[in-house]
Amino acid sequence: MTDERPWHAHVTVATVIERDGKFLVVEEIADGERVINQPAGHLEPEESLVEAARREVLEETGYDCSIDGIIGTTLYKAANGVTYYRTSFFGTALGKINSELDDGIIQPLWLSRKELQARESDLRSHLVLATIDQYLKGHRYPLELIYG
Template sequence: MRWTPHATVACIVEQDGRFLLVEEISSGRHVINQPAGHLEQGESFIDAAKRETLEETGWLVEPEALLGLYTYTAPANGVTYHRFCFIARALASVPDAVLDEGIIGPLWLTRDEIAARQPELRSELVSRCIDDYLSGTRYPLDFIQETA
């Protein structure tokens, strides 16, 4: 059997000292995550980041920078995820947006509030990505080269 990592995207969206997060049910557990999800066939990383954020939070966003590429192997299922994490600007909330199945809704939390809810985080990547963002890590979007 060939090892196949899963390509995913996520967005760090900060507004007035609060971060846009998602409250969801994953494997029967109530968790908090960045808006994130799988890349679909034929989709660019940036388009996937916009789509997943809208589907999970009801917010339109515009990616402005790449935060980083992260590798995470989930202890629950042994699946390795390659996460392309973007820094995005919030544009607008979409009234009455239909959210993905399993999504409870969006949350806007400060870094301290996120730390207080550490046991609820879906993975260690939630706080790690926020800390990388707060440290000033940024890469231009043209770092990603995609063919049409």
């Protein structure tokens, strides 16, 4: 008899924060490579999606933020075969309050859409620009869409 785990999608969050036409992103090491991503990460036990999004922004960028709404959800199968269920939020940076960042994070950056496009080969996945594009197209929904 084999001990197989049931399949499940990994629940993640990501947050788009815009200020003066620039977006808060992180430069990080992922799978041994230097990449750019939104502040993003996994949902932890006993945590709401909004709490996870706010925590990830703080841990990865040092910025406190408000989570103002939802951009959308994505089911994404990574090259490693793992499936992620990602809820993307938008928020507002309230101020930098922490200089200690998560392991693997090099630095937070404020980059324009054009600057991110120019560095497309450095993006962790196509979701970085796709999520920003959804935000720029007006895909902004109230947090009340989430129950619980």
